[in-house]
Amino acid sequence: xxxxxxxxxxxxxxxxxxxxxxxxxxxxxxxxxxxxxxxxxxxxxxxxxxxxxxxxxxxxxxxxxxxxxxxxxxxxxxxxxxxxxxxxxxxxxxxxxxxxxxxxxxxxxxxxxxxxxxxxxxxxxxxxxxxxxxxxxxxxxxxxxxxxxx
Numbered sequence: 001x002x003x004x005x006x007x008x009x010x011x012x013x014x015x016x017x018x019x020x021x022x023x024x025x026x027x028x029x030x031x032x033x034x035x036x037x038x039x040x041x042x043x044x045x046x047x048x049x050x051x052x053x054x055x056x057x058x059x060x061x062x063x064x065x066x067x068x069x070x071x072x073x074x075x076x077x078x079x080x081x082x083x084x085x086x087x088x089x090x091x092x093x094x095x096x097x098x099x100x101x102x103x104x105x106x107x108x109x110x111x112x113x114x115x116x117x118x119x120x121x122x123x124x125x126x127x128x129x130x131x132x133x134x135x136x137x138x139x140x141x142x143x144x145x146x147x148x149x150x
Contacts (some may be wrong), residue, residue: 001110006117006126017026021102022114022136025064028102030094040091045071047087048080085131092139106140109146113137 007019009026013045020026024040037043041064048071049055061067096103114133115126 001112003112004115005109005112007034008117019109019114021105023033023116024091024132028099030091030098032094033055035059037091039067040088040095042067043091044084044088048076049074077137085135088132089135089138090137093142096139103143106136107138116138128130129133 005019005022007022009020009023018079019029024044029041030037030040032043037046037059042059042061045064045067046058049058054070054074058067061070077148081132096106114136115130116124116132118125118127118132119129121132124130124132126133
């Protein structure tokens with residue numbers, strides 16, 4: 001197992017496609033608060049506009065890229081910087097707990113450091129704060145503890 005795993009929706013750079021399932025754009029239907037979301041990205045972007053008519057448009061967007069595009073048509077709420085990681089963690093927990101195959105694949109990354117190899121994202125990606133990978137490692141640790149309890 002490598003010490004570092006790089007993932008991204010595309011396969012350019014250091015990614016080879018095997019870890020594409022870690023991407024927020026990876027199709028994995030989730031149910032959160034009795035609503036279906038096609039991807040983590042759909043949930044995350046729709047929560048930027050929770051309680052507005054835009055929330056549903058984003059949730060039902062045809063692709064994760066379209067969901068992201070719709071979300072950026074309006075400014076997120078002022079508290080978004082403080083809550084966005086909690087929103088992302090909720091989505092990641094849902095994805096990997098509701099899809100046991102994906103949870104097993106996440107666990108199979110062992111103790112490798114996970115990095116979103118985005119060429120531009122300075123918050124979530126490895127060229128910045130690398131928060132996406134760090135949150136995935138939190139979810140992986142939680143899944144590991146859950147498996148040990150069983």
